[in-house]
């Protein structure tokens with residue numbers, strides 16, 4: 001018999017409550033990140049000079065903020081009566097971190113106001129402290145929307161559980177080289193990123209879910225956006 005860690009007990013209660021009380025739907029999509037990867041790699045030296053390592057995650061965080069601005073119902077929570085939606089005017093994103101004691105979701109605040117280097121440094125720092133068990137309770141609170149990125153590990157897709165009272169969560173799986181059909185009838189190699197958006201169907205309709213992931217996919221695919 002092995003007792004669960006304190007973190008697993010706490011997160012387990014929260015995950016179970018969300019699982020049984022939120023009617024979940026997961027919308028799958030994908031983004032062609034060939035251009036984004038080229039851009040990310042071109043910044044590697046500059047990033048190193050800034051003392052950070054750039055991963056696709058920070059670009060995804062910025063794209064999520066654009067999508068939340070375009071679809072404000074996703075940047076919201078249901079109040080305790082379940083009858084009112086509280087719309088947020090700020091963009092605080094929870095980022096799931098895998099720690100030796102279990103899952104933690106620290107919150108990166110004001111993602112809209114931060115650049116990619118600042119975000120990279122903050123995610124690395126907060127993930128490090130999460131792994132060392134050094135996060136303050138307030139750093140786990142106040143998120144508007146969460147991202148669970150398992151892309152660094154592997155897997156083709158997964159269905160994340162909404163971090164209620166938030167109404168949606170984005171799961172990111174591992175990008176893979178695939179043939180991409182071109183309008184001239186040929187195929188070219190492209191790096192394709194799988195996305196999975198789980199949402200609370202009491203708040204978000206299926207069409208909205210598909211519009212959100214489509215918008216997100218387009219934003220990630222075209223780095224100029």
Ligand code: CAO
Pocket residue numbers: 054055056057058095096097098099103123127148149150151152153160172173174175176193
């Ligand atoms: N596709 C392909 N490669 C990816 C990728 C993706 N979607 N996302 C990251 N990578 C690559 C990175 O570029 C990096 O490659 P290099 O080492 O060659 O540069 C490598 O994978 C490792 O990345 P990382 O995981 O260290 O960094 P990150 O910024 O992607 O993620 C963090 C940071 C904290 C989110 C991550 O470390 C983590 O803990 N993920 C687990 C989240 C989790 O447990 N979710 C489940 C919750 S439900 O139980």
